[in-house]
Amino acid sequence: MQAMNKQTWKQKAKAYRSSPLSLFLLILVALASLITVCALLFLIGYIMVKGIPNLTPSLFAWTYNTENVSLLPALINTILMTLLSLLIAGPLAIFAAIYLVEYAKRGNKLVEIVRVTAETLTGIPSIVYGLFGLLFFVTTLKWGYSLLAGAFTLAIMILPVIMRTTEEALGSVPDTFREGSFGLGAGRLRTVFVVVLPSAVPGILSGVILAIGRIVGETAALMYTAGTVAEVPSSLLSSTRTLSVHMYALSSEGLYTDQAYATAVVLLIIVLLINWLSGALAKKVKKG
Amino acid sequence: MDKFTISNLDLYYDDFHALKDVNLNLPPNEITAFIGPSGCGKSTLLKSLNRMNDLVEGCRITGKVLLDGEDIYGDMNVNHLRKRVGMVFQKPNPFPMSIYDNIAYGPRTHGIHSRAKLDDIVEKSLRDAAIWEEVKDRLKLSALGMSGGQQQRLCIARALAVEPEVLLMDEPTSALDPISTSKIEDLAIELKKDYTIIMVTHNMQQAARISDKTVFFLLGEVIEYGETEQVFSVPNNKKTEDYITGRFG
Numbered sequence: 001m002q003a004m005n006k007q008t009w010k011q012k013a014k015a016y017r018s019s020p021l022s023l024f025l026l027i028l029v030a031l032a033s034l035i036t037v038c039a040l041l042f043l044i045g046y047i048m049v050k051g052i053p054n055l056t057p058s059l060f061a062w063t064y065n066t067e068n069v070s071l072l073p074a075l076i077n078t079i080l081m082t083l084l085s086l087l088i089a090g091p092l093a094i095f096a097a098i099y100l101v102e103y104a105k106r107g108n109k110l111v112e113i114v115r116v117t118a119e120t121l122t123g124i125p126s127i128v129y130g131l132f133g134l135l136f137f138v139t140t141l142k143w144g145y146s147l148l149a150g151a152f153t154l155a156i157m158i159l160p161v162i163m164r165t166t167e168e169a170l171g172s173v174p175d176t177f178r179e180g181s182f183g184l185g186a187g188r189l190r191t192v193f194v195v196v197l198p199s200a201v202p203g204i205l206s207g208v209i210l211a212i213g214r215i216v217g218e219t220a221a222l223m224y225t226a227g228t229v230a231e232v233p234s235s236l237l238s239s240t241r242t243l244s245v246h247m248y249a250l251s252s253e254g255l256y257t258d259q260a261y262a263t264a265v266v267l268l269i270i271v272l273l274i275n276w277l278s279g280a281l282a283k284k285v286k287k288g
Numbered sequence: 289m290d291k292f293t294i295s296n297l298d299l300y301y302d303d304f305h306a307l308k309d310v311n312l313n314l315p316p317n318e319i320t321a322f323i324g325p326s327g328c329g330k331s332t333l334l335k336s337l338n339r340m341n342d343l344v345e346g347c348r349i350t351g352k353v354l355l356d357g358e359d360i361y362g363d364m365n366v367n368h369l370r371k372r373v374g375m376v377f378q379k380p381n382p383f384p385m386s387i388y389d390n391i392a393y394g395p396r397t398h399g400i401h402s403r404a405k406l407d408d409i410v411e412k413s414l415r416d417a418a419i420w421e422e423v424k425d426r427l428k429l430s431a432l433g434m435s436g437g438q439q440q441r442l443c444i445a446r447a448l449a450v451e452p453e454v455l456l457m458d459e460p461t462s463a464l465d466p467i468s469t470s471k472i473e474d475l476a477i478e479l480k481k482d483y484t485i486i487m488v489t490h491n492m493q494q495a496a497r498i499s500d501k502t503v504f505f506l507l508g509e510v511i512e513y514g515e516t517e518q519v520f521s522v523p524n525n526k527k528t529e530d531y532i533t534g535r536f537g
Contacts, residue, residue, distance in 0.1 A: 179377060180382075185450060198385075
């Protein structure tokens with residue numbers, strides 16, 4: 001039997017007939033969501049259709065040459081670059097956020113300055129970061145086009161992203177947890193690391209995912225700092241190219257469009273995988 | 289000797305004069321109830337007794353508060369003070385961890401890490417808070433899955449786990465149903481044998497039922513302080529009588 005608290009089609013139709021404006025708005029919002037979903041599906045579908053047939057074993061060869069245009073070195077570089085940048089920026093950003101939320105007094109001038117700076121940094125186009133990286137890390141510090149220079153440049157780029165999200169995550173941890181902990185005679189350090197931080201992990205993770213998204217998708221800041229050599233790096237000072245840069249290089253050369261699509265498929269799968277993984281991780285942490 | 293000796297205590301939130309020249313001597317092993325209308329300063333005074341007001345920005349305190357004759361605003365380590373003077377809050381605030389870890393948090397904070405010792409403390413605290421039988425089979429489960437009344441008793445157990453001398457209770461039953469409330473009240477009466485209990489309450493009957501002494505506050509001032517029986521039957525002050533009989537507040 002149908003539940004009586006569900007409106008039947010007839011009842012709904014009657015309600016909408018008496019107010020055409022609601023009907024119009026309903027159609028409008030439904031259409032908007034439909035277009036959004038379709039655009040996304042079309043994009044993913046298009047890349048998949050164009051790319052999957054070109055995913056040949058030779059694309060995963062250990063070395064890159066003009067015969068096989070292997071994406072494996074770029075894949076490895078992407079992973080290395082991501083890990084390295086997160087390693088540099090993550091702790092810095094999280095500790096900075098902890099200071100701003102848990103230690104600094106409210107209305108402190110320094111806090112305001114740090115916040116404004118962070119917000120400004122997120123708004124700067126990545127090519128500017130690239131230029132800075134080129135002038136400072138590559139030239140002044142004489143690191144050359146290298147994994148290290150690229151990772152440091154990206155680290156500066158994602159620093160404010162992780163910091164802001166961590167700040168928000170810490171801010172949304174209820175004060176009652178802090179009171180409870182202080183009330184038992186715990187100091188601030190213990191309160192922050194044992195009680196507050198674990199509750200904020202899902203929020204911090206979402207910031208890290210956002211950062212990974214930026215790293216994986218970055219090209220402009222990397223071409224000037226990490227270079228475009230398609231090889232598995234032998235040291236931190238080797239020049240490297242990530243998947244995005246690889247894609248850019250392939251399609252700009254105009255000879256390997258099919259392989260560029262295949263690269264896009266791999267990139268897409270990586271991003272989806274990271275999203276899924278971090279979602280699962282956050283759920284697990286939340287459950288304790 | 290009195291547990292707490294409060295003399296000439298004034299407290300300001302920025303420009304607001306929240307407590308005015310408070311002088312009180314609170315005896316040990318009794319339940320003292322703080323009553324009065326909202327905003328009269330009773331919770332503020334309670335939080336001054338374990339220095340939780342230190343966390344409030346713009347809060348300024350003058351005067352003296354002695355715990356067993358020791359000035360708590362003097363050389364005393366704040367964390368040590370809060371270990372001696374435990375607190376139970378208005379809304380149950382268990383940490384988002386297991387029941388066991390909630391109780392063990394305090395002892396671990398103060399340096400106890402032996403598994404056997406912690407097991408003992410957890411069991412004893414939960415027994416003292418009259419909740420052991422209900423949770424003994426799910427110590428490893430999250431404390432957030434308990435009912436409100438259970439959570440509040442868990443918070444009491446958590447406070448007891450660090451072996452305090454005083455238990456401050458800030459309207460501990462205001463968010464609870466009548467059955468949970470009566471359990472907490474029974475518990476408070478049981479606990480006063482070993483602890484000094486100071487309880488803020490909005491509930492006149494509760495103050496009359498369980499407390500030994502009652503302090504009536506109005507607009508930041510102590511209007512009346514005496515044996516609960518006397519305060520409720522023959523108050524010295526007209527304002528106390530008006531408040532207790534429900535003419536305002």
